Amino acid sequence: MKKKIIEAMFISVWIVYLSLPTGCKSESQAEGTDKELYDKARETTGFTWYKKSDALLNTTSGSGHSFPYLRTRYNQIAAAKLDDTGKIVAGSTFAEGSLIVKEFHDSSRKLARYAILFKESGNPDADSNGWVWGYINSDGTVAQSSVKKGDGCNSCHNQAGNIDYMLMNKYFP
Numbered sequence: 001m002k003k004k005i006i007e008a009m010f011i012s013v014w015i016v017y018l019s020l021p022t023g024c025k026s027e028s029q030a031e032g033t034d035k036e037l038y039d040k041a042r043e044t045t046g047f048t049w050y051k052k053s054d055a056l057l058n059t060t061s062g063s064g065h066s067f068p069y070l071r072t073r074y075n076q077i078a079a080a081k082l083d084d085t086g087k088i089v090a091g092s093t094f095a096e097g098s099l100i101v102k103e104f105h106d107s108s109r110k111l112a113r114y115a116i117l118f119k120e121s122g123n124p125d126a127d128s129n130g131w132v133w134g135y136i137n138s139d140g141t142v143a144q145s146s147v148k149k150g151d152g153c154n155s156c157h158n159q160a161g162n163i164d165y166m167l168m169n170k171y172f173p
Protein backbone atom coordinates (compact mmCIF):
# COMPACT_ATOMS: atom_id res chain seq x y z
CA MET A 1 0.00 0.00 0.00
CA LYS A 2 2.70 2.47 1.04
CA LYS A 3 4.72 1.54 -2.04
CA LYS A 4 1.70 2.29 -4.29
CA ILE A 5 1.34 5.77 -2.77
CA ILE A 6 5.01 6.52 -3.22
CA GLU A 7 4.80 5.24 -6.79
CA ALA A 8 1.78 7.46 -7.53
CA MET A 9 3.53 10.49 -6.02
CA PHE A 10 6.62 9.83 -8.10
CA ILE A 11 4.58 9.57 -11.30
CA SER A 12 2.58 12.73 -10.65
CA VAL A 13 5.75 14.75 -9.96
CA TRP A 14 7.15 13.42 -13.24
CA ILE A 15 3.98 14.40 -15.15
CA VAL A 16 4.10 17.94 -13.73
CA TYR A 17 7.77 18.16 -14.71
CA LEU A 18 7.07 17.05 -18.28
CA SER A 19 4.18 19.47 -18.72
CA LEU A 20 6.24 22.53 -17.71
CA PRO A 21 6.72 24.95 -20.61
CA THR A 22 10.17 24.57 -22.15
CA GLY A 23 10.86 28.29 -22.51
CA CYS A 24 9.98 31.15 -20.22
CA LYS A 25 7.56 33.53 -21.95
CA SER A 26 9.82 36.50 -21.20
CA GLU A 27 12.56 34.94 -23.31
CA SER A 28 10.48 34.49 -26.45
CA GLN A 29 11.31 36.19 -29.74
CA ALA A 30 9.67 39.57 -30.30
CA GLU A 31 6.34 39.56 -32.15
CA GLY A 32 3.71 42.20 -32.94
CA THR A 33 4.49 45.60 -31.44
CA ASP A 34 7.69 44.26 -29.84
CA LYS A 35 8.95 43.10 -33.24
CA GLU A 36 8.07 46.50 -34.79
CA LEU A 37 9.96 48.31 -32.04
CA TYR A 38 12.91 45.93 -32.34
CA ASP A 39 13.16 46.55 -36.08
CA LYS A 40 12.95 50.32 -35.56
CA ALA A 41 15.64 50.21 -32.87
CA ARG A 42 17.99 48.15 -35.00
CA GLU A 43 17.88 50.86 -37.67
CA THR A 44 20.89 53.09 -37.00
CA THR A 45 20.74 55.77 -39.69
CA GLY A 46 18.87 59.05 -39.25
CA PHE A 47 19.40 59.27 -35.48
CA THR A 48 20.98 62.00 -33.35
CA TRP A 49 22.85 61.02 -30.18
CA TYR A 50 22.18 62.66 -26.83
CA LYS A 51 24.64 65.56 -26.49
CA LYS A 52 25.73 64.67 -30.03
CA SER A 53 27.98 61.91 -28.72
CA ASP A 54 27.89 58.16 -29.34
CA ALA A 55 30.32 57.52 -26.45
CA LEU A 56 29.21 54.90 -23.94
CA LEU A 57 28.12 56.45 -20.64
CA ASN A 58 28.21 54.78 -17.23
CA THR A 59 24.74 53.81 -16.04
CA THR A 60 23.72 56.03 -13.13
CA SER A 61 22.58 54.91 -9.68
CA GLY A 62 19.08 56.18 -10.54
CA SER A 63 18.82 53.80 -13.44
CA GLY A 64 16.47 50.87 -13.10
CA HIS A 65 18.54 49.10 -15.70
CA SER A 66 21.27 46.69 -14.71
CA PHE A 67 23.79 47.07 -17.56
CA PRO A 68 27.01 49.04 -16.99
CA TYR A 69 26.94 51.21 -20.13
CA LEU A 70 24.35 53.11 -22.09
CA ARG A 71 23.89 55.65 -24.83
CA THR A 72 20.70 57.22 -26.17
CA ARG A 73 19.63 58.31 -29.66
CA TYR A 74 16.66 60.12 -31.15
CA ASN A 75 15.04 59.66 -34.57
CA GLN A 76 14.52 62.72 -36.76
CA ILE A 77 11.08 63.55 -35.31
CA ALA A 78 12.29 63.24 -31.71
CA ALA A 79 15.52 65.12 -32.47
CA ALA A 80 13.40 68.21 -33.24
CA LYS A 81 13.17 68.59 -29.44
CA LEU A 82 16.95 68.67 -28.95
CA ASP A 83 18.79 71.98 -28.55
CA ASP A 84 22.13 72.91 -30.11
CA THR A 85 24.03 70.89 -27.52
CA GLY A 86 21.90 67.78 -28.10
CA LYS A 87 19.94 68.00 -24.86
CA ILE A 88 16.14 68.01 -24.70
CA VAL A 89 14.58 71.46 -24.54
CA ALA A 90 12.86 71.94 -21.16
CA GLY A 91 9.07 71.61 -21.28
CA SER A 92 9.08 69.65 -24.53
CA THR A 93 6.31 67.28 -25.51
CA PHE A 94 7.39 64.82 -28.17
CA ALA A 95 5.43 64.58 -31.43
CA GLU A 96 3.76 61.44 -32.78
CA GLY A 97 6.35 59.20 -34.42
CA SER A 98 9.12 60.17 -32.00
CA LEU A 99 11.45 57.26 -31.31
CA ILE A 100 14.02 57.27 -28.52
CA VAL A 101 16.36 54.31 -28.29
CA LYS A 102 18.55 53.68 -25.30
CA GLU A 103 21.22 51.10 -26.01
CA PHE A 104 22.58 49.02 -23.17
CA HIS A 105 26.06 47.60 -23.49
CA ASP A 106 27.48 44.85 -21.29
CA SER A 107 30.81 44.84 -19.45
CA SER A 108 32.63 43.92 -22.67
CA ARG A 109 31.02 47.01 -24.27
CA LYS A 110 28.86 44.83 -26.51
CA LEU A 111 25.29 45.86 -27.35
CA ALA A 112 23.00 43.82 -25.11
CA ARG A 113 19.50 45.38 -24.94
CA TYR A 114 17.33 48.19 -26.25
CA ALA A 115 15.05 50.29 -24.05
CA ILE A 116 12.66 52.04 -26.42
CA LEU A 117 10.14 54.83 -26.16
CA PHE A 118 7.94 55.30 -29.22
CA LYS A 119 5.14 57.87 -29.37
CA GLU A 120 2.11 56.42 -31.14
CA SER A 121 -1.13 57.27 -29.35
CA GLY A 122 -3.22 55.04 -31.62
CA ASN A 123 -1.17 51.96 -30.76
CA PRO A 124 -3.16 49.51 -28.59
CA ASP A 125 -0.03 49.12 -26.45
CA ALA A 126 0.42 52.87 -25.84
CA ASP A 127 0.03 54.30 -22.32
CA SER A 128 -2.26 57.25 -21.56
CA ASN A 129 0.44 59.69 -22.75
CA GLY A 130 0.81 57.94 -26.09
CA TRP A 131 4.14 56.24 -25.29
CA VAL A 132 4.80 52.64 -26.25
CA TRP A 133 7.49 51.06 -24.02
CA GLY A 134 9.86 48.50 -25.51
CA TYR A 135 12.47 46.44 -23.66
CA ILE A 136 14.10 44.04 -26.07
CA ASN A 137 17.43 42.21 -26.04
CA SER A 138 19.80 42.69 -28.96
CA ASP A 139 19.18 39.07 -30.05
CA GLY A 140 15.46 39.85 -30.49
CA THR A 141 14.20 38.16 -27.33
CA VAL A 142 11.76 40.19 -25.24
CA ALA A 143 12.87 41.47 -21.82
CA GLN A 144 9.48 43.07 -21.09
CA SER A 145 6.68 43.10 -23.62
CA SER A 146 5.14 46.39 -24.73
CA VAL A 147 1.69 44.92 -24.00
CA LYS A 148 2.48 45.78 -20.37
CA LYS A 149 2.34 49.47 -21.35
CA GLY A 150 5.49 50.36 -19.45
CA ASP A 151 4.38 48.76 -16.19
CA GLY A 152 7.25 49.33 -13.74
CA CYS A 153 8.95 51.72 -16.18
CA ASN A 154 6.62 54.71 -16.10
CA SER A 155 6.42 54.82 -12.29
CA CYS A 156 10.14 55.65 -12.29
CA HIS A 157 10.13 57.73 -15.47
CA ASN A 158 7.45 60.12 -14.17
CA GLN A 159 9.74 61.27 -11.30
CA ALA A 160 10.35 64.98 -10.71
CA GLY A 161 12.56 66.49 -13.39
CA ASN A 162 11.33 64.30 -16.26
CA ILE A 163 10.55 65.89 -19.62
CA ASP A 164 7.63 64.01 -21.22
CA TYR A 165 8.96 60.92 -19.33
CA MET A 166 12.58 61.46 -20.44
CA LEU A 167 15.33 61.23 -17.81
CA MET A 168 18.59 61.71 -19.73
CA ASN A 169 18.59 65.48 -19.06
CA LYS A 170 18.19 64.90 -15.34
CA TYR A 171 20.90 62.21 -14.99
CA PHE A 172 23.34 63.53 -17.61
CA PRO A 173 22.94 67.31 -17.32
Ligand code: HEC
Pocket residue numbers: 059060061062063064065070072100101102115116117133134135144150151152153154156157165166167168169171
Ligand atom coordinates in the same frame (compact mmCIF):
# COMPACT_ATOMS: atom_id res chain seq x y z
C1 HEC B 1 14.22 52.85 -11.28
C2 HEC B 1 13.99 53.78 -12.33
C3 HEC B 1 13.79 53.32 -13.77
C4 HEC B 1 13.03 52.28 -14.26
C5 HEC B 1 12.20 51.29 -13.46
C6 HEC B 1 13.15 52.34 -15.70
N1 HEC B 1 13.97 53.35 -16.07
FE1 HEC B 1 14.42 53.90 -17.99
N2 HEC B 1 15.70 55.31 -17.28
C7 HEC B 1 15.94 55.59 -15.95
C8 HEC B 1 16.99 56.60 -15.85
C9 HEC B 1 17.56 57.17 -14.56
C10 HEC B 1 17.36 56.93 -17.16
C11 HEC B 1 18.44 57.91 -17.59
C12 HEC B 1 19.67 57.16 -18.03
C13 HEC B 1 20.23 56.25 -16.97
O1 HEC B 1 20.77 56.74 -15.97
O2 HEC B 1 20.12 55.04 -17.13
C14 HEC B 1 16.50 56.13 -18.04
C15 HEC B 1 16.51 56.22 -19.41
C16 HEC B 1 15.65 55.53 -20.26
C17 HEC B 1 15.51 55.78 -21.67
C18 HEC B 1 16.23 56.85 -22.47
C19 HEC B 1 15.34 58.09 -22.62
C20 HEC B 1 15.28 58.99 -21.41
O3 HEC B 1 15.82 60.11 -21.46
O4 HEC B 1 14.68 58.62 -20.40
C21 HEC B 1 14.58 54.90 -22.13
C22 HEC B 1 14.08 54.78 -23.57
C23 HEC B 1 14.15 54.09 -21.01
N3 HEC B 1 14.81 54.51 -19.87
C24 HEC B 1 13.21 53.08 -21.09
C25 HEC B 1 12.78 52.33 -20.00
C26 HEC B 1 11.90 51.19 -20.10
C27 HEC B 1 11.31 50.64 -21.38
C28 HEC B 1 11.71 50.71 -18.82
C29 HEC B 1 10.90 49.54 -18.35
C30 HEC B 1 11.12 48.26 -18.97
C31 HEC B 1 12.47 51.59 -17.93
N4 HEC B 1 13.10 52.54 -18.67
C32 HEC B 1 12.50 51.45 -16.55
C33 HEC B 1 15.30 55.04 -14.88
C34 HEC B 1 14.40 53.97 -14.94
